[in-house]
Amino acid sequence: MKVAIFTNKASAMARISTDTGFLIHRNLLLTTHANLPSLSSAETSEIRLQNGVAATLVPHRG
Incomplete structure (x- = not known):
């Protein structure tokens, strides 16, 4: 899965x-479901939740 999260100087969120x-x-995404050391690692790997279901990172617009 390829993901991209674009940010400006303000804080950003990803669902x-x-x-x-x-x-x-x-370069640090804080989440309760996955440990992602950096966005670049998220962009190059598929993210799996604890129960084995694939996760999807999408930009979140407040």
Whole structure:
């Protein structure tokens, strides 16, 4: 899965399936369902939740 999250100087959010992750730093996404060390690693790998279901990162517009 390829994902891209575009941000400006403000904080950003990304939705992971039905939950939410917060982009707390340019390269650090905080979420309750997945441990993503960086956005670049998310862009190059498929993300799986704990129950094995694939997750989807999509831009979240407040």
